[in-house]
Amino acid sequence: MDEKTLHKIENINREFEKRGFFIKEDLNDFFEERTEIVQRLEKIKYNKIEFFDFKEEEQHSVGFTLDDAQIEFFLTYGEDEEGPWYEAEAEILFFGGEE
16 A cells, blocks of 8 residues: 555544544454455545444444445444453445445
8 A cells, every 4th residue: 555545544543533433453454455445545535535423322333435435344342351342343335336
């Protein structure tokens, strides 16, 4: 990834943190695995990215829209003998019948 794209990913992470979601590692893993989303990110201006979050009782998610794709991270929280934990699962929705 080029510096411009890495900077966009860092800004996406900051936006998530502003909303109370601290999933930087999961976000980085996601972009490493999903090169087609990186390609979409490279083609879009940052100010065109739309962010959203959802918090209600036990369902929490945060995400963003890249033109014809919506990427949403669903978070599950818990606690065990080692302390609090969370799990983030990404879901991608493509608009317009693509992919």
